[in-house]
Amino acid sequence: MIDELRKIGLSDLEARCYLVLHEEPKISGYEVAKKVSVSRTNVYAALRALTEKGMCRMIESEPVLYDAVPIEQLIRLLQSEFDQTTRVLQEQLKSTPRTSPSFYNWQGDKAIETAIKRIVSNANKSIVVDIWSEDVHWVEEPLVEAEKQGVAVTLISIGECHAKLKNIVVHKRSAEWNQVQSRKFSILCDAHSALLGSFGRGIKPTILETDHPSLIELLQNAFYHDIIMGQIEKDFGQVLEEKYGSDYVSIITPYREYYNG
Numbered sequence: 001m002i003d004e005l006r007k008i009g010l011s012d013l014e015a016r017c018y019l020v021l022h023e024e025p026k027i028s029g030y031e032v033a034k035k036v037s038v039s040r041t042n043v044y045a046a047l048r049a050l051t052e053k054g055m056c057r058m059i060e061s062e063p064v065l066y067d068a069v070p071i072e073q074l075i076r077l078l079q080s081e082f083d084q085t086t087r088v089l090q091e092q093l094k095s096t097p098r099t100s101p102s103f104y105n106w107q108g109d110k111a112i113e114t115a116i117k118r119i120v121s122n123a124n125k126s127i128v129v130d131i132w133s134e135d136v137h138w139v140e141e142p143l144v145e146a147e148k149q150g151v152a153v154t155l156i157s158i159g160e161c162h163a164k165l166k167n168i169v170v171h172k173r174s175a176e177w178n179q180v181q182s183r184k185f186s187i188l189c190d191a192h193s194a195l196l197g198s199f200g201r202g203i204k205p206t207i208l209e210t211d212h213p214s215l216i217e218l219l220q221n222a223f224y225h226d227i228i229m230g231q232i233e234k235d236f237g238q239v240l241e242e243k244y245g246s247d248y249v250s251i252i253t254p255y256r257e258y259y260n261g
Contacts, residue, residue, distance in 0.1 A: 008078055009053070013038060013046045018055060021068035028063045101212035112205050115195060116187065117142045119209070123189035126152045128223050131185035133159035135199045139187065140164065156226050158183075169230050174247040188219045 005015035016036045021027070024035075033043040047066055050056035055074055059065040069077075106115045120127060120142040127146055129139055136155070140163045147153045147166060155161065156169045182203055187195040194216060197207030210216075233240065244250045 010055075011046065011049070013042060014050055014055075017043060017046045018050060018068055021056060021066055022071065025067045026059060026065045028065055030063065032066065101210065103212065104209040105206060106209065107204065107206045109205055112197070112207050113138065115207060115209060119187060119189055119193055119195055120146050122193075123151050125190050126154075127190075128154045128156070128188045128219070129186070130156040130219075130222065130226070131158070132183040132199070133157045133161040135183060135185055136161055136163050138185075138199075154223075156223070169226060171226070171230070186219055186222075188216065188223065191216060191220060194219055 001019060002012065002015045005018060006012065010018065013036070016038075017032055020032050020035045024031075029044050029047055030040060032047065033040040036043060047056060051058060051066075054077060055069050057067045057069060059067060106112050116139055120139070123146055127143065129143065131139060136157060139155075143153050143155065144164055152167075153165055154167045154169065155163060155165050156171065157163070158171050159173050160170060161168055180200070182198040182200045184198045185196070193209070193211050195207050195209050196215070196219075197205070199205060240248070
């Protein structure tokens with residue numbers, strides 16, 4: 001809970017003081033200081049800051065008592081302030097037209113996590129994610145939230161997946177797939193913006209963000225292929241295996257040198 005309160009602009013001590021007041025309203029600064037085990041000087045400074053931020057109320061008495069603003073009221077206040085701030089930013093910092101597609105690189109776990117959340121949260125209609133089951137945890141939470149907002153989400157999982165999503169397409173793995181070092185993934189939002197990258201042992205997490213039409217079309221084609229082949233295998237899997245062998249070995253064999261590099 002401390003971390004969540006810090007995300008809305010409270011210091012560690014302010015967050016601790018707010019939680020104390022939330023649990024036990026109308027107490028003095030002295031009592032708050034005893035409960036958080038911090039000097040009264042620092043606690044009174046934190047209480048003043050909370051009061052200025054509209055998160056704490058004072059009761060004029062002897063001694064002065066403090067009371068937390070109910071969390072429901074606080075949330076509405078923060079939402080109102082956030083909405084107002086975003087309106088101002090949109091009005092004053094309008095995006096300039098782009099003359100050419102862009103490519104951006106993101107490195108490190110935190111940067112990648114933030115990029116995934118940002119691109120997913122900005123999708124309006126559709127999201128298609130192609131990812132190994134081991135890495136679904138990177139995307140599950142923001143995808144579930146997008147679904148709640150009415151966005152059509154399709155998760156293509158390489159290997160069995162138990163994510164809490166409505167539309168999951170599972171691709172079985174051949175024995176060769178289990179030997180790969182790099183597990184690729186892609187996210188396509190609104191057929192307009194995409195993230196591509198890979199995870200794996202000994203690989204520094206890095207992703208590419210782009211709106212280049214050629215890569216967008218490539219991901220769209222891969223999606224169509226996955227959906228169509230998935231349905232065909234579901235309906236005619238035994239027939240296909242009898243004709244082409246397991247994992248289409250008779251089709252792939254002549255081209256294996258290209259496929260394996």
